[in-house]
Amino acid sequence: MRARGLGRTTSLTRAVVALVGIAGLTAALVATPSTAQTGPGKRSERTYALAALPAGADLPNPLRGQYRWLGAEPTPSTVTSNDVYYRDQVYWGRIEPADGQWDFTWLDAGLAEAGERGGKFGFRVMAYCPGCWMNYRADRPAVTPPFVPRQPGTDIPDWNSTGFQGQWRELMAELGRRxxxxxxxxxxxxxGYGSYGEWHVDAGERVSDANGLAIVDAVASAFPNKHLLINTMTPVEFTLKALAAHPQLGMRTDGLGCPDMYSMLAVDERLQSFWRTRPFFSEWCTQADPVLGAKQVRQFHVSTLSSGNMPWTHDALTPHQRSAYATALATAGYRIRLRSLTLPRSIAAGDRITVRTAWVNQGSAPTYDRWDVRLTFARSGRTVSAALGQQLDGLVASSRRTTKVSVPRLSPGRYDVLVSVVDPTGYSQPMHLANAGRTASGAYRVGSVRVR
Structure with missing residues (x-):
């Protein structure tokens, strides 16, 4: 995809039909106890079935749904978009205008924007951007820094030279440290490699497999604890080698809503199994069909997408197209609902009890980050929590979990029971589940239990 300018038309006067009325859902029904009792010992337990949100309700969780690109507001405006992606703002010549001289202004700005929204930041450093606006502005450094070797007689970086490889690794190491x-x-x-950093070139010498893998390795070595993405316009065998070498490496394509997404992923089944453990991100292509795009979100398990390259305004879509577009936004990535939770009818403080949970993921992909499930007992303003562990790891359809937990030392009485899904790093707010009844703390009330 060719780089685009920072401006675009986003005429928005109506919200997506499936997402209308989200603000009115906060007073929805919470959990209700189930009267069904089957099997030995079930009479001593109570199962609470939690109410679900409508299928199109907004879930503003990180690394799912729609992200912000090139400063564009979300489309439609009723959809929360907290994640931020930079590309044109953070090209190589802007970060390092002279060898060893750094300008982190725009990377810091992107991180600050994501942080203020409670979202996640992602970026791509371009080394080559043919025809891009930055190269024609006297007040902007060129995309390719002057100290990067070129192929003879061209302005194309010499991908296979030791000079390019060394400078790229130095750049990534500096960014990783920071x-x-x-x-x-x-x-x-x-x-790094190719036009717009998309791993394809229209002219000049191509990168060798060995040097291409070295470009990937420089990024992986600098960011060993972050998700990485490589554009799937690369040859399949090369992509498989890169994926095998780096377990944190996922994929992206810039062609959602176009035939085969202009991607090798769509035409090779070997690449289509990695979504279970690695993210696949995308953006709408410049000739996108929203109906086809919605199908591709499900078929290829897309986690995030952007409106940055949409060739149409939201108002211009037919009702069928709008419905498909809303479905694409709502189902991209994880969309997790707690179906039920089973507890003993009464417990004694200090007991070790069995907690049964049933989950369903209504989205297209699992979450690829760690989330801890927490059970909280609340009474008279006091709350005490017990950990249920990482129950959502790899959840792609439905699952049932049984966990033994020790009940905290509580005084006798009746306690409200709540469930929350929390970021163990403390950065992200508790996960928004596809359940009604979210509290101000980000927890969901399940029911109550008597402590003896």
């Missing part, structure tokens, strides 16, 4: 442990940073798009 941002590798920042909780606001969600992922790094490998970038």
């Amino acid at each position: 941002y590798g442990d920042d909780p606001r940073l969600g992922y790094v798009d490998v970038g």
Whole structure:
């Protein structure tokens, strides 16, 4: 995809039909106890079935749904978009205008924007951007820094030279030292090679497999604890080698809503199994069909998408297209609902009890980050929590979990029971579940239990 300018038309006067009325859902019904009792010992337990949100309700969780690109507001405006992605703002020549001289202004700005929204930041560093606006502005450094070797007689970087390889690794190492442990940073798009950092070129010498893998390795070594993405316009065998070498490496394509997403992923089944453990991100292509895009979100398990390149305004869509577009936004990534929770009818403080949970993921992909499930007992303003562990790891359809937990020392009485899904790093707010009854603390009330 060719780089685009920062401006775009986003005429929005109506919200997506499936997302209308979200603000009125906060007073929805919470959990209700089930009267069904089957099997030995079930009479001593109570199962609470939790109410669900409508299928199109907004879930503003990190690294799912719609992200912000090139400063564009979300489309439609009723959809929460907290994650932020930079590309044109953070090209190589802007970060390092002279060898060893750094300008982190725009990377810091992107992280700050994501942090203020409670979202995650992602970025791609371009080394080459043919025809891009930055190269024609006297007040902007060129995309390719002057110290980067070129192929003879061209302005194309010499991808296979030791000069390019060494400078790229030095750049990534510096960025990794500065941002590798920042909780606001969600992922790094490998970038580096090809037009717009998209891993394809129209002219000049191509990168060798060995040097291409070295470009990926430089990013992976600098950011060992972050998600990485590589554009799937690469040859399949090369992509498989890169994925095998780096377990944190996922994929992206810039062609959602176009035939095969202009991607090798759609035409090779070997690449289509990695979504279970690695993220796949996308953006709408410049000739996107929203109906096709919605199908691709499900078929290829897309986690995030952007409105940055949409060729149409929301008002111009037919009702069928709007419905498909709303479905694409609502189902991209994880959309997790707690179906039920089973507890003993009464417990004694200090007991070790069995807690049974049933979950369903209504989205297209699992969450690829760690989330801890927490059970909380609340009474008279006092809350005490017990950990249920990482129950959502790899959840792609439905699951049932049984966990033994020790009940905290509580005085006798009746306690409200709440469930929350929390970020163990403390950065992200508790996960928004596809359940009604979310409290101000980000927990969901399940029911009550008597402590003896």
